[in-house]
Amino acid sequence: MSGRPVDVAGASVFVTVMALLPVVFPSNYLIGVLTVSVLYGIWAVTWDFMSGLTGRENFGHALFIGVGAYTAGFMNTSFGLPGWWSLPASMLMAVLFALLIGLPTLRLKGPYFALAMLSGSVIMQRLMLIFWEQTGGEEGLNGLTPLIKSQLGFYYFALAALVAIAALLLALSRSHFGLILRAIRGDEATCQAAGINVTFYKIASLVISAAFAGAGGAMYAHYQLQVSPQLFAVVTSITIITMVYVGGMASIYGPVGGAILLVLLTELLRNFGEWRLMIYSCALILILFFLPGGLVAPTWRRLRARWAARRTPAAALASPQKPSP
């Protein structure tokens, strides 16, 4: 039996809860935390689409986020262009950077792509400091105009963007395109023997991932009303990868949950002062040690299987089936 209606029901519950939270608990602080968690959700889901599905780890996703944010910053503050224009422009710029790094490195085996992405984000962070007269250096670019003046309105816009991007990437991951990406993760040589242009699919997935990560960067810039070189920091990329691992790699929807969980956990631990990082790290280690497949996606799969077994008891007796993503 297909679990698609259960997935749709689960997604609907998630969106409803996320939409009602700021209404039930009206607070600018909560809206702020939720907005950041949703933006991290966009970055985590885009990382998972390329790296989770193909198995080619990207240690510099912050590059696309930073490029998107600075594109928005320059367009809005230097050229005075409307904020909405920066969304497609930031996607284009992120795609350019994806091609610049992906074309020479994704055709190679080995760690070249991961290292190039890591180096790319570090180099961009340095360049933002070196060319401080144009980029604002440590201070970055300030005075961006908001996309939507109401904080709640922007939150709903970001939530809608997350849902749209996750739905699109989930649909792609369940199409033949996504099947090929997962096959590439399984065995590149066998893919080639099956007549599949592995390099093309890896670059295409990177381009799609970069485009939406860049758009997320632009949204973040217009939410914070400033951009800084810290966006390119390695810790940004590592945080996103951690969110994907906690959510469940290669599931697309799992990283959304992983991002929200980890942002909320960070906020909940603020009262613990210096112990905060210790508790956060221990929680991560425990999750990754006891749940190597992640927390969100495997939990959802179990719930879905239990629900399906209750509807059709015969399903519970079936031989071990491969779980759908």
Next chain:
Amino acid sequence: MSALLEVAHLHKHFGGLHAVRNVSLAIEPGEVVGILGPNGAGKTTVYNLLTGFIAPDPGARIVFRGTSLLGLAPYRVAALGISRTFQLCRPFVGLSVLENVIVGGLGGRGSERGDLDARARRLLAQVGLAGKEGLAVEVLSYGDQRRLEIARALAAKPALLLLDEPFAGLGSGEIADLSALIRRVHAHQGLTVVLIEHKLREFMRLVDRVVALDFGEVIAEGLPEDVVRHPAVVEAYIGRDDDAGA
């Protein structure tokens, strides 16, 4: 009749090692050809050269249905109609049995027409894996993984199927089953098949013609019964194989 695949002056050096020496072959349409040779004879290297996984030394000629394969990436070679399996089973781990075969049909000629899902199910039934479509590929037995590899290769609608030691790691019952499957595929689809194998008994029953390699060069070629008696083959291979007396 013009050959389906023509290979001439095929050489490959890996540093100081001359792995393939001046190999020339002609595979006719509809043939089942066996490539015989002891370990390290260069059999798999020949497959890798034919399918674009490694490039031959300059001067080689590899022509498939009138098209030169030199310089083509493996996916382009596959798209022209050459499917292969690997010495060790290399299924797409993480995908179901059905998905493994669907992927086989997504590249090149495989995706030309028809419902991939239905065709993949038919191929799985043909190789004896009906009812296992939804299983994770990791839970299949080794013999079933071999069958799956053949189904995946057939999904690409090849004109030439290259099987690399299809009986390796299988028991005698599984070898007989797989051998019957290869015969069926050849008979029903008129597919040209080339196979590398060490299990001489099944191998000799299966092939129309044998090419024997040793130290990267062709040492004998002809009918199976003639090749196994060839002095160079006896010296290079038969005398060292447990199966020889079988």
